[in-house]
Every structure is written in structure tokens, then in C-alpha cells.
Amino acid sequence: MVSFATTQIRFDHSHVLALFRSYSSDLDPRVKQALVRNITIALDIHTKLEEEIFYPAVIEAGASTDIKGKSVPEHDEIRLLLMDLKTLEPSGESYDGTVMQLMRETLRHVADEESTLLPEAERLLGARLLTIGLRMTRRRLELLRGHGAELATNAVELAGAPLLVAGQTLRRSFLGR
Ligand SMILES: [Fe+2]
Numbered sequence: 233m234v235s236f237a238t239t240q241i242r243f244d245h246s247h248v249l250a251l252f253r254s255y256s257s258d259l260d261p262r263v264k265q266a267l268v269r270n271i272t273i274a275l276d277i278h279t280k281l282e283e284e285i286f287y288p289a290v291i292e293a294g295a296s297t298d299i300k301g302k303s304v305p306e307h308d309e310i311r312l313l314l315m316d317l318k319t320l321e322p323s324g325e326s327y328d329g330t331v332m333q334l335m336r337e338t339l340r341h342v343a344d345e346e347s348t349l350l351p352e353a354e355r356l357l358g359a360r361l362l363t364i365g366l367r368m369t370r371r372r373l374e375l376l377r378g379h380g381a382e383l384a385t386n387a388v389e390l391a392g393a394p395l396l397v398a399g400q401t402l403r404r405s406f407l408g409r
């Protein structure tokens with residue numbers, strides 16, 4: 233398990249963006265739903281780790297980034313979209329569009345964190361990022377325990393899905409490359 237807090241955060245970002253790249257409008261609805269459930273778990277755990285442990289540490293260290301006024305409200309926006317997706321049918325018309333909106337919001341938030349907040353945290357906290365990272369790892373394991381059954385179901389649903397091809401489709405349609 234990665235120890236430094238900012239390395240963990242970058243790893244989480246890459247993981248969730250890879251899940252988005254696996255999503256495509258032409259996937260079976262059950263596969264779409266399983267992917268969205270995995271995205272939901274990944275974002276739920278990640279935002280909790282940031283809000284409970286990482287953000288307070290960066291604020292306490294004197295960050296100039298507006299965490300309370302910008303980063304946390306952006307997490308709230310992401311949570312609202314995740315809640316919308318829970319109520320929508322994956323075969324319905326607005327499902328793909330809502331996933332696309334969620335991906336855009338997440339991409340923007342991640343880009344901001346990686347370009348501003350994480351470098352600032354590294355400057356301000358230095359070696360303390362190791363202790364913060366260990367606290368995050370402990371909390372992550374607790375949070376993961378609550379999602380074990382759901383992750384197992386999703387793995388069955390996703391087994392055999394043509395994710396690589398689907399991911400390329402999504403990159404083309406959502407990211408234009
Ligand atoms: Fe965040």
C-alpha cells in the first residue's frame with residue numbers, strides 16, 4: 233500500500249479515471265451499473281479520506297488553496313451526481329449524459345488538485361505526508377470493509393465485459409482523443 237498521502241491521492245485519481253475510461257454508451261446496462269457502482273465506491277472513499285484526514289492537515293499547515301470554499305463544495309456536486317445515478321435506470325436516456333457530467337466534474341476537480349493543492353501540500357507538509365498517508369491507509373481499510381459484498385458483485389458483473397474496447401470508445405466520445 234502506498235504510504236505518502238499525496239501519492240495515494242494521485243493513485244486514487246488514476247484509478248477512478250481508468251474506471252471512467254472503461255465506460256461506454258454501448259455497454260450492457262448491467263455492466264454500466266456495475267461500473268458506476270465501482271466509481272461510486274472509489275469516489276466515496278476518496279472524498280471521505282480527503283475531507284476527514286488530508287484536507288484538515290493541509291488547512292492546518294496553512295494552505296492558500298480555498299479548500300472549504302471550493303474543494304469541499306466540488307465534492308458535494310460529485311455526490312449529488314452520484315445520488316442522481318442511483319435513481320436512474322442504466323438503460324434510460326439520461327444515464328450516459330449524467331455519467332459524462334460526473335466524469336467532467338471529476339476530471340476538473342482532479343486536475344485542480346493535482347496542479348495546485350497536492351504540490352502545495354508537499355511543500356507545506358514534507359515528511360509529515362508519511363504519517364498522514366498511514367492514517368489514510370488505516371481509514372481506507374475500514375471504509376473498504378463496508379463495501380466488500382458490493383465489490384464482489386460488481387466483479388462478477390464486470391467479468392468478461394469488453395472493457396478495453398469500450399474504454400477507447402469513451403475516450404473518443406468524451407475526451408475527443
Ligand atoms: Fe478532492
Ligand SMILES: [Fe+2]
Pocket residue numbers: 241245278282342345
Ligand atoms: Fe482527490
